Amino acid sequence: MKTQILLIFTLITTLSYAQTRIASGINGPVGIQVIDDYVYTLNNSSLIRYNKSEVSTSYELVSNISSSTNGYNLWREGNYLFMPFTGIKGVNVSGVIPTIPIQQINVTSTISTVFHYNNELYYTGSNPSNSSQHELRKVTGINSSVFVASLPVAHQNITDVTLDGSTLYFVFNNLSTGKIYKIDLSATTPAAQIVKSGLPAPWGIHFVDDYLYFTSNLTNGQIRKIHKSGAGSVYYIGQPIQSPRGIDIDGQDIYVASVGSSLQGIYKYTDANLTPNCVAPSNVFKTIDDETTTTISWNGVYGALSYDVTYVNAGDDVSTGTTITGITTTSTVLSGLTNGNEYDVYVKTNCTSATTSDYSNYINFTQLISSQRPIIYVDYTASGSNDGSSWADAFTDLQDALTTVSEGSKIWIAKGTYKASASNRDATFDILKENVSIYGGFAGTENSIEDRVLGTNATILSGDLNNNDVNVSDFPSNYGNSTRNGDNSYHLINITATGESLLLDGLTISDAHTNVSATETGGAIIKDKSIYNLTLKNCIIKDNVSRNTNAGLLAEFELNNPTGQRASLVIENCQFINNMSREGSGIYMHAKIDTNVDVTITNTLFDSNVAADLSDSNKGYGASVAWIRSIGANADVNVNIVNNTYVNNIENTTTFIAGKGSTLAISKSGPSDGAINATISNSIFWGNKDLTTTGNVVNSVNALNESLPNSLAIYNSIDERNFIGNAITHKASINYSNPLFVNAANSNFTLQTGSPAINTGDNTKIPTSITKDLLGNQRIFDTTVDMGVYEFGSSVLGVNDNFNVFKSDVTVYPNPTVSNLNIKMDSNLKRAIVYSVLGNKVLETTSKKITTSNLKSGLYLIKIEDENGTVSTKKFIKK
Incomplete structure (x- = not known):
């Protein structure tokens, strides 16, 4: 009723x-x-x-x-x-x-x-x-x-x-x-x-x-x-x-x-006369899965019921294409593509009351997996045709290669010093295409990336246009340094809005001097805020100076993506040395509204970076090595810091009360500015100073004067102040004993015998991609990983290295492998046992052909025993 x-x-x-x-x-x-x-x-x-x-x-x-x-x-x-x-x-x-x-x-x-x-x-x-x-x-x-x-x-x-x-x-x-x-x-x-x-x-x-x-x-x-x-x-x-x-x-x-x-x-x-505001999706992007399939993704549209994706041969009209209709998620897989063919892809939105948006701006790509894409060679000494087709015919100018490179290709750069211009301070190396990988450190004769010997053939992208820099250790003095403040490049690498998913590997990036204006930020590497993914591996970022925020890597993220796709900033096996600015000198990263970012920094050394006041009227905030922030509503930032070493970094800023500074800052701009959660593991903080305090020892990690992160947990790490600070929400297995570096005064931060950092890390905290320490040695040695960037007593790790090899005619192939691993040996196989890098047994077999498709990506050890009891141990990588 x-x-x-x-x-x-x-x-x-x-x-x-x-x-x-x-x-x-x-x-x-x-x-x-x-x-x-x-x-x-x-x-x-x-x-x-x-x-x-x-x-x-x-x-x-x-x-x-x-x-x-x-x-x-x-x-x-x-x-x-x-x-x-x-x-x-x-x-x-x-x-x-x-x-x-x-x-x-x-x-x-x-x-x-x-x-x-x-x-x-x-x-x-x-x-x-x-x-x-x-x-x-x-x-x-x-x-x-x-x-x-x-x-x-x-x-x-x-x-x-x-x-x-x-x-x-x-x-x-x-x-x-x-x-x-x-x-x-x-x-x-x-x-x-x-x-x-x-x-x-x-x-x-x-x-x-x-x-x-x-x-x-x-x-x-x-x-x-x-x-x-x-x-x-x-x-x-x-x-x-x-x-x-x-x-x-x-x-x-x-x-x-x-x-x-x-x-x-x-x-x-x-109101039947009201046309809904139906807009096309933004930020359409792709991931090439294999030779014939590619995943297309996009940002969701408010009020969308479904989406249509149309793909055509590059240059053809969209009306002639193949269309997938009624997609209710924000991604779809294009299958049956032709390997090597070039495509244009469009997406449109279907909204309420049978209204449909226009097509999005198309994205263009060539259906080639990474291993099939061409290599462009750069060597400033090359004297051939200089078309980038080989070492002999390499481009002599890196910018020529960057202009020529196609989406998804690789650039190999031989040893030497490269500059964006002979005299123009505004000139930069511009990243214009997506999924480009730039590798340095080659002698100029290599045929594969594995032939490269890092540390012996420096590839330097330099801002020292007059070759006359004489750096000093004081920030105001170095900023006003006449050997660099009038002639050095303002910035070195400019990742434009079309430079999505860049990899920088094996480069030294140095001597940017950003004094272009009172408001310009950033130094050596600057990234467009719309870029989702950036990776640095095996790079040295050093001797860069900036008037304002950041001198090394400026990585701001402003994605406006309420559907939640996560961006990434990955830094592995790098060094940030002697970078100077007023705040966030080594790395400055922030996420704005509706932006989700995963930040991973592993096996990276931060040495002698400086955050300081520039003058009485231009004071600094701090965070000499890095400042990672959430500054917008609905932002979400996850930070994973593993096996880093922070030494000799200087805080000399007076914006806050003495003692509020920190070497590493993790914070939110305000209480409602999203969420930021961080974990620090297996890391060493030692010898970092705050020159505004009497005791001089600086906080290792804090939120500066901003809102605290949602969580900040520290595991298996060393800090002489025992990790004090109200930003830290959890501590376990920490230590404040001297890590006993071999020769810190001469920047040798390897470990002495008896160091409390030896065999005291946590193996489970290491990302699966990390197999080497900063010297290229085996990352986990003697069963338990060490703290910091160097593994005590370890030796150089190569894909073809053997451990306790008693029989030299045993090999495994292909290595790396995707789905199958074969054992080649003269004698009969009794058994083979595969272990994870953490020492866990994952499979055992008596067959010389092993199925590896079910294994996770990463490094594995295989113990091979023949019918006579002879044992060989090999390493292989599962891709």
């Missing part, structure tokens, strides 16, 4: 107002926002959500929020909601019922509306110093904001805002003389202009398809729309609603909050 009454009441309501009241039982709903299956609203003290498809009086309370006299709108950014309540609060509404919101800014002034533009938070409100002045301001910190534009009307009458690109529209709620204004946020001096005046009590506003939809907050109010120019008629949508407030549009459905005395709640009206 109750159900029948409810249905009858719902029908009457629907017939009377030509809208459906989908939610009731709420007092005074104001702002409104649709996200996925829910409608969120504010009632001046709480954030509440309803299921958008149900007629219901039930709701879920998200959290209690302190009351405010203002606080009119909600702003959605990905799965994050921002609310103007006693400052600004934000809450992640994805998944389960969210927790209590996090403060974005504390202010004493009044805030009425909030919005997000260009990855930054803005609000309308009163001047913090004068409540009678009305302003648009941008949030710069938890307690700070900056002026953007004056508002021509009282902020307490500004009730909602909407964006069209860089144009902000806002309503002035007045009974008979209401107005809609616009401000161009990209202008040098943004200023408010009237779009439409004489409107009756406008309240909520929403932009879509060149029109501004707004509510009229009258007893018999309505949904209305006008062209964004303000020209033409005002159109009426639907039937009257009592005192409508906030408005949001999802496809063809318009949702409105009503504070009407008897029929308040949430209303939904379907």
Whole structure:
């Protein structure tokens, strides 16, 4: 009976107002926002959500929020909601019922509306110093904001805002003389202009398809729309609603909050004339799986029902292609491709009400796996045809190779020094193609990468254009050093937006000097913020200087990818030496809003890097070796630091109270700026100094003066201060004893006999890709890995090395292997046992042909015993 009454009441309501009241039982709903299956609203003290498809009086309370006299709108950014309540609060509404919101800014002034533009938070409100002045301001910190534009009307009458690109529209709620204004946020001096005046009590506003939809907050109010120019008629949508407030549009459905005395709640009206905002996917990218298949992936589109992927032979019209339809995930596999053929791939979105986006920008690729792609050779001494086809005919200029290289190819560079220009400080080595691998360290005669002997043939990318650098150890003195500050390259490697998934291996990158301007950041290597993946292996980054943030590697990530694809920064077996800046001198990395990044730094030495004040007016923050940060809502950063050595690094910054600095910084810009979780294992911190303190010993890892990471765990590591600092959430098997380097004064950080770092690491923490220490020796020796970058007592590790070889005619092939490993031997096999590098037995067989397809990628040992009891032990790599 109750159900029948409810249905009858719902029908009457629907017939009377030509809208459906989908939610009731709420007092005074104001702002409104649709996200996925829910409608969120504010009632001046709480954030509440309803299921958008149900007629219901039930709701879920998200959290209690302190009351405010203002606080009119909600702003959605990905799965994050921002609310103007006693400052600004934000809450992640994805998944389960969210927790209590996090403060974005504390202010004493009044805030009425909030919005997000260009990855930054803005609000309308009163001047913090004068409540009678009305302003648009941008949030710069938890307690700070900056002026953007004056508002021509009282902020307490500004009730909602909407964006069209860089144009902000806002309503002035007045009974008979209401107005809609616009401000161009990209202008040098943004200023408010009237779009439409004489409107009756406008309240909520929403932009879509060149029109501004707004509510009229009258007893018999309505949904209305006008062209964004303000020209033409005002159109009426639907039937009257009592005192409508906030408005949001999802496809063809318009949702409105009503504070009407008897029929308040949430209303939904379907406008068949409304075209949903259906956009093409962005950031389409590919992964070549094998000779005939490639995986295509993209960023998800809000409101998408499915996607179509079309691929054609390169240059052909998209209408002639093969299309895969109805894809409900954000990736698909193209199969049956022709090896060596070149393709263009397009993706489009299918949205609600049978609307479809245009095609995305296409991506182009050649269906070749990495081993099939051509090698381009570079040798500055080559005297042949210089077309890059061989060592004899190598390019003599690296930039020629970078311009010529195709997507997915390799560049091999012979020993020697290479410069981007003879005299132009602005010139850089530009990475223009994706999936390029650049290898250095060749003598210029090698036929395979395994023939390269790292450490004997230095390939140097140098910014010392005049070959006259004489570096000094003090940052201000080196910054003003006349041998480098007027002629060195500003930057060396520039990874452009089309340089996705670059590998740098075996290069020395040195002597950048970034003094181009008062705001320029970065030094030797700079990366476009849209790039997802970057890997450095076997590289030396040294003697780079920058006026501001970072001198070595600047790796900022701004992906705006709410679907969650993870980016990666991988650094293996590298050295960062004598890099100087004001903060994050060796490595500076941050993740902005809706950006997920995995950072892995392994077997890497950080020696004599400096973070310091440049002058009394240009002070530094610290983090001489690295600063890893989460600085945007919904960002997620995982940090794994394994078997590194940090020595002789200097902090000399005075921005914070003495003792707040740290050699390595891991932090969040603010409490609500995403999540960052870090693990440090098998590492040594020793001899690092803070010159602003009497004791001089610096914290090894901390959050500087920022918000703490969500977690920071340290295992099996050495620090002379025993890892103090409130950023650290867990410690296990740590040590503060002298690691006993062989000769630290002369930069020999190998271990002496009796070092507490020997055989005290944790083998399980080492990534499977790591098989060698920094000298190329076997990484795990004598059963347990050592702490730091060097393995005590170990020897050079090569794919064809034997252990305890009693019979030299035993070989295994192919090595590396993918699916099968064969044993070649003169005698009969009794048995073969395969062990993981950690010493675990993984299989045993009596066959000379071993199936390895079920093994994980990594290094393995195989113990081979013949019928006479003779044993040979070999290494092999499973790819």
